[in-house]
Amino acid sequence: MNIRLTPLLAVSSIFILSCSSGVEDPFTKTTVPVIGKVTVDGQEPGGSIQIKCFNKGETDQEHPTVSGGFTKKDGSFELSTYTTGDGLPVGDYTLTFVWKKLDLMTRSYGGPDKLKKRYDDPKKSKIEVSVKESEAPIDMGVIELKTK
Template identity: 65%
Template sequence: MQIQQTVFLTLITFSMFSCSSPEEPFTKKTYPVKGKITVDGKEPGSPIQIQCLNTGEIDTEHPTASGCNSSNDGTFELSTYTTGDGIPPGDYVLTFVWKKFDIMSRGYGGPDKLKKRYDKPEKSKIKFSVTEGEPTDLGVIELTTK
């Protein structure tokens, strides 16, 4: 009985390690996109949530979601798969939401300090294109609370 169990466990272990490993998830080539946000001519002093939305045709087979939070001084690097990796080539619009960070819930809440001026793609005027093989510097993006 003991030998049968040992043989059975050996076969199971061998079959687990001899199976082919799953394929790596599909990732698109990304290119760096950076910029800086100011609010009413000043550094924001706390993070602003940035969402990057593709204005072109949606890739239903391999969709991506890109965005980031700015640093306290307003600088940012957009991300798709890992922090600061950039975004795939295409045409985009940025949305911005600036809420208070709640340390207890580790999330953002309360009213949008930008008064929802930039929270929807149809409201935002911050549009740009990413070209294959080239980093994109969006420069200074001036937002306002007034």
């Protein structure tokens, strides 16, 4: 019986070691934290506004990234790529904003856009951030959105 378990234990040990937190994906890009705050018509939104980040440069076809986040009720946000709040890889980005209903019970985000699709198109959005290699977070300050 022990003879059969030995190969299984060896394979399990290798798998566990390869999944340890000390091993990093070789294709993970360095990120810089990006924070800010969103207001809507001069007020805190009181709900989750979805933020998506679109790289203005060439997309890495082999190892693409998806970055974005959601505002908190007070409008504050931190953008993420790999883990919560880790930031964005170096590059120039256009940001889009969509404000729908976040249902925590069903884990869905839907309904009409309360911003009336004013900020949902990366080709039309004028909200941008340039990320350079840095250890300090980038603070985008207050981004003022309007519904009217």
